Amino acid sequence: MEIIVCKSYEEMSERGAAIIAAAMKEKPDFVLGLATGSTPVGMYHALADKNRAGEIDFSRVTTYNLDEYYPIDPKNDQSYRYFMNKNLFDLVNIDKANTHVPDGSAADPEAACRAYDEAYAKTGYADIQVLGIGRNGHIGFNEPDAALTVGTHVTGLTEDTIDANSRFFASADEVPTHALTMGMGTILKAKKILMLINGKQKHEVLTALLDDKITTAVPATFIKLHSDVVVICDEEAYRG
Numbered sequence: 001m002e003i004i005v006c007k008s009y010e011e012m013s014e015r016g017a018a019i020i021a022a023a024m025k026e027k028p029d030f031v032l033g034l035a036t037g038s039t040p041v042g043m044y045h046a047l048a049d050k051n052r053a054g055e056i057d058f059s060r061v062t063t064y065n066l067d068e069y070y071p072i073d074p075k076n077d078q079s080y081r082y083f084m085n086k087n088l089f090d091l092v093n094i095d096k097a098n099t100h101v102p103d104g105s106a107a108d109p110e111a112a113c114r115a116y117d118e119a120y121a122k123t124g125y126a127d128i129q130v131l132g133i134g135r136n137g138h139i140g141f142n143e144p145d146a147a148l149t150v151g152t153h154v155t156g157l158t159e160d161t162i163d164a165n166s167r168f169f170a171s172a173d174e175v176p177t178h179a180l181t182m183g184m185g186t187i188l189k190a191k192k193i194l195m196l197i198n199g200k201q202k203h204e205v206l207t208a209l210l211d212d213k214i215t216t217a218v219p220a221t222f223i224k225l226h227s228d229v230v231v232i233c234d235e236e237a238y239r240g
């Protein structure tokens, strides 16, 4: 696992974008694995800047996102589909047909998860998978538990998460109770993992990531089993 410590969020975002841009230039039909959350937004905007400047081309790029709420209308401004359109897809010359987010409006979510894994497998998996990390060590919606799931699956949201998210929705009834998420096995299929971590509040979890243990109590520690991982963090996350 390679660790790059940056002075600021901006530097972290630029370093991440530079790694993705360099790899995209080598392979025009790039497969990019994506995460939502506040951490990668700066990097997505830096990628959009590079696209606007003609440095990188998204026209043949395919993307697969980690997760989505369930049930949720993709047009809902709290959906991860909406987030990705706003923060990346609408800002670059990507063909939306090549962008994939688990279907939060599927009538049969289990079948949608299986179809997602099958379609993703056909791409040969992500050349780079972007990851953020929760303070409790979750990646995607793989929360700390006695056991983790391998493939893309439906998972219940904790009461805490539902509570925390209710402020973003018009009414409590609208808050999704479940999510669709790639499993740990799906995530580890990516050829390279690029994890971004910033802020003091992530110091404890970064420390757990840097020790020599893996545990389902901190799902992100499973990325230590992958042979090509780059963690880019800021000094606040690194030093606490």
Ligand code: F6R
Pocket: 034, 035, 036, 037, 038, 039, 040, 066, 067, 131, 132, 133, 134, 135, 138, 139, 140, 141
């Ligand atoms: C979202 C995802 C989550 C976030 C994590 C950190 O697609 O995979 O695991 O990466 O919750 O979120 P932020 O970046 O908002 O701290």
